[in-house]
Amino acid sequence: MNWPEHMLIGALAGVLVAYFLGADLLTSALIIGMVSVSALAPDIDHDSSKIRQAANLAVPLAAFSFAITSACENNLQCVFAHKESILINGLAVVGLYMLIMTFLKPRHRGIIHTLSAAAVFGLLVYILSDSTFAIAGFAGYFSHLLADRQIKLI
Numbered sequence: 350m351n352w353p354e355h356m357l358i359g360a361l362a363g364v365l366v367a368y369f370l371g372a373d374l375l376t377s378a379l380i381i382g383m384v385s386v387s388a389l390a391p392d393i394d395h396d397s398s399k400i401r402q403a404a405n406l407a408v409p410l411a412a413f414s415f416a417i418t419s420a421c422e423n424n425l426q427c428v429f430a431h432k433e434s435i436l437i438n439g440l441a442v443v444g445l446y447m448l449i450m451t452f453l454k455p456r457h458r459g460i461i462h463t464l465s466a467a468a469v470f471g472l473l474v475y476i477l478s479d480s481t482f483a484i485a486g487f488a489g490y491f492s493h494l495l496a497d498r499q500i501k502l503i
């Protein structure tokens with residue numbers, strides 16, 4: 350199944366989640382967005398997936414943004430003064446991501462396509478945001494497994 354189908358199924362699951370949580374209109378829109386995007390997450394283990402293309406762009410951007418803001422906040426002169434350490438920190442994170450994706454990436458529809466991975470994903474979302482988004486994240490991830498007919502615990 351390709352990403353538009355997964356995203357559509359995720360959006361439908363998002364409507365259900367928003368309905369059962371009794372969310373207001375804005376929260377419902379955020380929930381539907383979160384479930385739709387989370388429905389793409391399991392295919393990070395596939396080299397040509399949409400979510401992988403997004404991660405290949407987002408990881409370097411986030412790595413360098415973080416390297417700059419942790420060294421300098423928004424002072425441009427400071428960025429030039431610290432350009433070597435910013436470059437090294439940014440490249441270290443990008444390098445780590447590339448190493449993981451090249452050598453440690455689980456096989457497609459392996460451990461990443463399991464209920465355990467869905468639970469870990471929900472937990473990570475919970476740590477980074479709150480329980481509503483964690484439920485939405487888990488629901489999106491689960492909708493992907495359901496659509497792939499990959500309901501394994503581990």
Ligand SMILES: [Zn+2]
Nearest residue numbers: 391392462497
């Ligand atoms: Zn899949």
